[in-house]
Amino acid sequence: MQIPTNVSLKQEGQYCIHCFSQKVERTYQNGLTYYYCQSCDKTAERSLVDLFFINLYY
Secondary structure (H helix, E strand, O other), X not given: OOOOOOOOOOOOEEEOOOOOOOOXXXXXXXXXXXXXXXXXXXXXXOOEEEOHHHHHXX
């Protein structure tokens, strides 16, 4: 996966894996965790998470 330029690696963030919007919210269905994107109206089993402090460490 190529990360687009709108995903900053200098701050923490959570992004939709379909459209890379930050308008992602965690939802639960049948005891499982999903991530719903308000921008593209898609639900995914995972999201892209950028943890800035991990990037500093490595």
